[in-house]
Amino acid sequence: MAEITAQLVKELREKTGAGMMDCKKALTENKGNLEESVDWLRKKGLAAAAKKSGRVAAEGLVGVAAKGTRGAVVEVNAETDFVARNDKFQAFVKTSTEIALGAGGDVETLKAAKYPASGRTVADELTQLIATIGENMNLRRSSTLSVSSGVVASYMHNALTPGLGRIGVLVALESTGNTAKLQELAHKLSLHVAAANPIALSSVDVPASTIERERSVLTEQAKASGRPPEVIAKMVEGRLRKFYEESVLLEQVFVVDGETKVAKVVEQAAKEAGAPIKVAGFVRYALGEGIEKKQEDFAAEVAAQIAR
Numbered sequence: 354m355a356e357i358t359a360q361l362v363k364e365l366r367e368k369t370g371a372g373m374m375d376c377k378k379a380l381t382e383n384k385g386n387l388e389e390s391v392d393w394l395r396k397k398g399l400a401a402a403a404k405k406s407g408r409v410a411a412e413g414l415v416g417v418a419a420k421g422t423r424g425a426v427v428e429v430n431a432e433t434d435f436v437a438r439n440d441k442f443q444a445f446v447k448t449s450t451e452i453a454l455g456a457g458g459d460v461e462t463l464k465a466a467k468y469p470a471s472g473r474t475v476a477d478e479l480t481q482l483i484a485t486i487g488e489n490m491n492l493r494r495s496s497t498l499s500v501s502s503g504v505v506a507s508y509m510h511n512a513l514t515p516g517l518g519r520i521g522v523l524v525a526l527e528s529t530g531n532t533a534k535l536q537e538l539a540h541k542l543s544l545h546v547a548a549a550n551p552i553a554l555s556s557v558d559v560p561a562s563t564i565e566r567e568r569s570v571l572t573e574q575a576k577a578s579g580r581p582p583e584v585i586a587k588m589v590e591g592r593l594r595k596f597y598e599e600s601v602l603l604e605q606v607f608v609v610d611g612e613t614k615v616a617k618v619v620e621q622a623a624k625e626a627g628a629p630i631k632v633a634g635f636v637r638y639a640l641g642e643g644i645e646k647k648q649e650d651f652a653a654e655v656a657a658q659i660a661r
Contacts, residue, residue, distance in 0.1 A: 357385055365390055371399040371484070372477030399484050411641040413437060413490065416450035417507040417521035424505035424523040425453035427463070427495045428638050429479075432488045442490075443517055445482055449475055450516065453495045460495040496636045498525040503633070504532060506539030510547045519640040522546045525633040530626025538622040538630065541609055546637050551602035554632060559601065567596055602635060 357380045365376040365387060371394050379390040379399075413430040414437050427450045429442075436442050449463065452475060456466045464476035471478055476492065483490050498505050503526045510520040522543045526535050553559045568589060575588040597604045603616040613621075623630040 357381060361385065361387065365394075369394050369399070370480060372473055372480045374473050374477060375399050375481070399481070411644040413640060414443065414446045414513065414517050415509070415519060415521040415638045415640050416446040416517050417509050417523065418450045418454045418516055419505045419507035419523065420454060422501070422503060422505055423454060423457075423497065423499045424507050424525065425450055425457075425495065425497045426507070426521045426523050426636050426638050427453050427460075428493045428521075428640065430491045430493050430641065430644070431486075432490075436486060436488055436490075437513060439486060441482060442486065443514060445478065446517055449492065449495075453497060457497045457499070458495075460492060463495045464492060494638070496523070496638075498523045498634050498636060500525050500527045500633050503528040503530075503630075504535045504539050506536060506543050508540065508543035508547060520547050521638045523634075523636040525635070527631040527633040528623070528626060528628050530623065530628035530630060534622065534626040535630065538619070538626070541607075541618075542615070542632070542635070545605070545608045545615065546602065546635050548608045549602075549605050550637060550639075551605055551635070552600045553602065554634060555603050556597045556601050559597070564593075568593065571596075603632065 357377060361380060362373060362376045365371070365380060366373060368387070368391055369376070371379070375394065375397075376390070379393045379397075380387075383389040383393055411430060412432060412434045413428070416427045416429070418425050427446065429446045429449065431437065431442065448469065452466050452468070453463050456462055464474065466475050467473075468475050468478040471481075473481065479490055479492055505523060505525045507516070508522045508524075509516055509518040510522070512518040524539045524542045524546060526539050526542075528535055552563070571589045571592045572585065575585040575592070578585070578588070580588065599605065603614070603619070605615050607613045607615050607618045609618075619630050619632060
């Protein structure tokens with residue numbers, strides 16, 4: 354019997370897309386024979402995931418969870434919206450979010466974490482789920498927020514079930530103030546972030562590349578006015594301030610009252626909470642954002658088939 358080495362397990366995983374524990378079992382059952390192990394996995398339906406890996410997965414669910422001073426948000430994609438209503442898929446996203454809440458770290462840390470009661474990692478559990486449900490899936494991203502004192506609040510917009518939906522938000526507040534007041538503010542800010550979709554916490558947090566791109570566009574627009582260079586420079590700076598007001602959380606107008614800047618809302622809340630409040634961070638995940646979805650033209654596809 355051939356030795357079941359880590360390299361052999363890795364090779365079988367690459368060939369089949371099956372989970373690590375399933376590959377190890379297949380090799381053990383087939384005395385280390387790689388091709389027979391591939392067939393064994395195929396018969397068990399565990400190699401099917403590899404064939405599905407090329408499909409675009411832009412649907413699925415976002416999961417959020419928060420407890421005290423910690424919060425986590427996770428996005429798991431699938432090919433169709435139908436899968437989002439599958440109980441097994443929902444359970445996987447919910448459990449993965451809870452694991453992220455405890456383990457912290459990025460998506461690679463989450464993938465390597467142990468999945469409860471299965472003996473597999475989170476990544477391997479997903480591979481198992483792909484084979485079971487029959488759609489390509491992807492554990493796309495994971496983020497956590499934590500503060501030493503204060504609160505982290507979570508919010509799910511139009512939740513499918515508690516903590517699961519399409520737009521998930523975390524807001525972290527650093528403060529020694531009244532916890533109930535902090536939770537109230539964090540919840541309202543979470544609603545704001547979901548609606549206003551800020552790109553950064555403050556103006557200094559906006560990436561330099563974003564500012565330069567915006568400045569370039571605004572400069573070209575201002576030049577069209579035919580004004581002198583010194584006037585154009587002032588016009589650009591004024592429009593940049595407007596850009597910050599529309600795009601940066603602390604500069605935005607609070608959606609709850611439609612008139613007060615978020616920074617002022619936080620300042621006022623600090624008086625009620627009895628201690629200074631710092632917005633330590635926020636995360637907003639919208640399902641499928643940034644993923645290019647393949648556009649299917651069914652009529653064109655039928656016409657092409659007829660023309661053959």
